[in-house]
Amino acid sequence: MKFFNVKTVDETVNIIETHFAPIHEPVRVSIREAVGRVLAEDVYSREQVPPFARSTVDGYAVQAKTTYGASESMPAFLDITGKIQMGKRAEIPLLEGQAQYIPTGGMLPEGADSIVMIEHVEEVGDLLNVYRQVAPGENVIRAGDDVEIGEHVLHKGIRLRPQDLGLLAAIGITEVAVASIPVVGILSTGDEIVPPDKTELSPGEIRDINSVMIGSRLMQLGAEVIYGGIVQDEYEEFLARARALFGKVDFLLLSGGSSVGTRDFTVQVIEALGEPGVLVHGVATKPGKPTIIGKSQGKPVMGLPGHPVSALIMLDLLGVPILKQLQGESKDDFDKRFKARISRNVPSAVGRSDYIRVRLEEREDGLWAVPVFGKSGLVTTMVESDGIMEISANKEGILEGDHVKIKLFGKEI
Template sequence: MKFFNVKTVDETMAVIEEQFAPIHEPVRISILEAVGRILAEDVFSREQVPPFARSTVDGYAVQAKTTYGASESLPAFLDITGNIHMGKRAELPLVEGQAQYMPTGGMLPEGADSVVMIEHVEEVGDLLNVYRQVAPGENVIRAGDDVRVGDRVLARGSRLRPQDVGVLAAIGVTEIAVYPIPVVGILSTGDEIVPPDKAELSPGEIRDINSIMIGARLAQLGAKAVYGGIVRDEYEELLTRAKALFEQVDLLLLSGGSSVGTRDFTVQVLEALGEPGVLVHGVATKPGKPTIIGKSQGKPVVGLPGHPVSALIMFDLLVVSILRRLQGESNEVPDKRSRARISRNVPSAAGRSDYIRVRLEERGDELWAVPVFGKSGLVTTMVESDGIVEIAANKEGVVEGEQVKVMLFGSSY
């Protein structure tokens, strides 16, 4: 089989960005279910946080100027005029020369501009000895210091984290619009592939690794996997099963059947599912060149290589990007790769992107990436690895000690 439309990784990423977009209308959900989901709207605050000036310590509300010059040897003396209780309004205004006790989080009384910590004072009846001066605003969060009315607290396309849900709660937003979770169908192909639960293998058979491994990765990413089972290398059967699964999902993955061989039907099936068909027919990478990306009736269809290492690497490299597009995630995703030094020279052929499996080791104060070599059919090399390092197509390798970026296995989007 020839690869008719081989593209570089960058070209493939450009195709993904151009061709795929959210395919469902947003839905509204509770913030209790929102972690990991993609926000479908900008969120603006209708109130300020905190709504009142509050103390960050246990201590006494004061006017800072009344403490200037206070020290252990020469304290300032203030009149204690009340206690402020948690969750209650500070009713009594504070004037110069006075102090009021308040707990952490308590509401600052009118007239106070700072709080002196309880460790730096001493009560003597109704008199407060202050042994340390404070500055205006010290130990205080002012009203609106965190969020002001009209602030955009979260942007459309953000993947929601626990702290993001926290700020929504802080401004009183309990329901938000998000894009639906993508449903991904997985179909394994090959006459030699049998279910993992088969007790005894016949000669020439091998248990299905890819659908289980890719399904687990989808679960880790918050997507829903639909397993279509195993299909023999027979065109009509593959087409029938692929069509049935295609109707149920937002993204169809065909594992195997995309490598060079006389019984390759992935391209034919993809074309039969609908236009425009094949977009990328081979990616200039090692491993993973026999990867096919297409689009049928607006849905992405991806043919992953049969070898487990190639399948998982190309899934993380390309399919994750497609999933981002389907969920409306912002293009401004920070680079989360870890930095390390490569432990040995690794040659590479110019013109293709090489992906080297590595395990990470701490050596002194530095992190080192140690290559784990092995053929792409050896799944244990992935077990022994922490991630992969890209050698870009314009390089002819990396040299020992060179700093590289490691994409960790199992990391989030």
Template sequence: MQFFKVKTVEETFALIDEKIEKIKSVENRAIEDAMGYILAEDVTARENVPGFDRSTVDGYAVRAEDTYGSSESMPGFLTVTGEVRMGEAASIPVGFGEAVYVPTGGMLPAGSDSVMMIEHCEEIAGLLNTYRQVAPGENVIREGEDIRIGELVLAEGTRLRPQEVGALASLGITHVNVYRKLKAGYLSSGDEIVPFETQDLAIGQIRDINYFTIAGLANDWGVDVVYGGIVPDDYEEFQRRAKELFDEVDCLILSGGSSVGAKDYTTDVIQSLGGPGVFVHGISVKPGKPTILAMADGKPVIGLPGHPASAMIIFRLFGERVLKRLKGETLRPKADRIFARITKNIPSAPGRSDYIRVSLFEKEGEWWAEPIIGKSGLITTLVKSDGIVEIVSEKEGIAQGEYVPVIATR
């Protein structure tokens, strides 16, 4: 077969970054409806946040130098001249030897440079006893200290989480331009595959569970999935059904038929969908070597292995990168990895990246990873696992007690 020229993991990631371009379609959404979407433009601040000097605690606005030398055994004394109310401007300035009560978030009065917490002082009949000294700027946020006017707040490609939406709201921004939501199509292939709801299996039949694992991951990444059903090992039928689904979606995902067997039509079907065609057929990984990645008329196509564990791991590693590139999302390298100590020796073939399912547990303040050994067709290994240990191609295995990167799957 002219295809099936194995690529390394690093080569595959580089090819994905090179071949996959973000969608062009942009929509304007209210920020309350933009959660999980990807920004299609930079957002710069139109005002300072906060818009005034404010207190971070309940206490008294003072001049720091007036508190120097104060202690519980020898308190200082200041005259309380008034208070600042929430939502109102501070109208009473602080002069030498004076203090003004200010609540958390309240405006700092003119003349003051710090706030003494109420826990560290006591007001008695208009006289404030100070039991400790404060430094200039203590318990105060200055105007524009959080965000300054003209500053880049969120860059194009940022996924809008609750904190990003909160930042937009703090600037009074009500609508933003985002890339529209992606729609992926999923199609299973194989004479042995039957609908998951089939109760009585004939000998050799397998329920289609990959749709649920793959679609579930895609949904977690903010991508809608259209189920194209199951297609038998017939080239004409496979090609027709794949083309119908391909025309409806932004990315086509095919499960099964990615190896080199006589009935594996996936490569030919993908090539028929449009150019430039397949750019990866085979990745030097275990599990999941027979993986196909392609571009057809501007749309990515992903051919996954049929075994459930292989399909899920490959989609987690490479499908996510494909979809994030297509969504326009800025990639954060290895942001989903934690480090844990491995509980036993694991050998690995040099020149191949291995991904081992593990369960995680905490012991003496450290995370440990317990390998879940099992073949790629075993579903229970997925259920028991909390993550995947990555053994890079340069290594010949990992030793017990060694710290290893774990890709979280829960």
């Protein structure tokens, strides 16, 4: 048994990246249904965006050289020869000394190279007085300024955002290949655990916080979640329930039962589900050391600590990377953090990474992180926290005012 041969978080993430990959073929979906899904193909544009040169303002299409030197005291005089309609081709070419009215988004006529804003002109019959000169290309978007034909516009592995889908619509792509939605099963363990809907607790009982919290986090990331219920600390029942759930899912999470103890069977269950079994038994972190990562029949299995804080932190640190591997998400998106300054000294022990809950405060001199201390079984400390801060294993702590990196708690940034 690979018993508490602890790994660092980085070592564990490397193991995850080595062992897990998308296990289903991509599916094609409408762009109207693709937000939050992971793109499974590189996208190249078959079109220019915009497809024609267009105005960015209401004004008059002109040749810039005919406005040079124009001012309030000495305007340029141009002949008005037409009015361009929205959504219509500009049929009349523009000659030197001429101007044509054009609305925002209108198509530039042949011969025009700039737009003078309507605020800087005055119509006098068929004559246009121009009171400000413009440069070539001013107030104009050229054909292909946004996207060129053949341009690589979206990379495989990104999680699609509304703006990405807008770009796809702009280039005429209405369906894309995305990763299949991973199915994750959650099985809670412990003689003391009871369902959240139990109204009256008996002495020694606690409600199942973790499955609700873990499942919600996974659904935030686009997973389908199957709740397997609660199993008592009895090996044969635990194994039977885990096997039944394992056959229905792509990723099995076992909540509780990962610490040292004669009645903790998570390691045995993972080994019994199939080879190679346990990959990591123990991670050099506080909280969350007794976390277990396994692989059985090609599927990931994770044993999370029973304490709620430990469970949610380790899910974000290691469970989320597993889920993202199953969806083929780009590694660049795995760990997004930002900087803040710590509000007080925080000691730490060398040899392990400490993850401290923090509350964020915007002050006159910038963003500050205020530690939220409390034992890993206290749910309210998570509610009061905005994120977590890492103190790396080679440090004995951090000093007030130091810049630290913050990962938002249970959120994507």
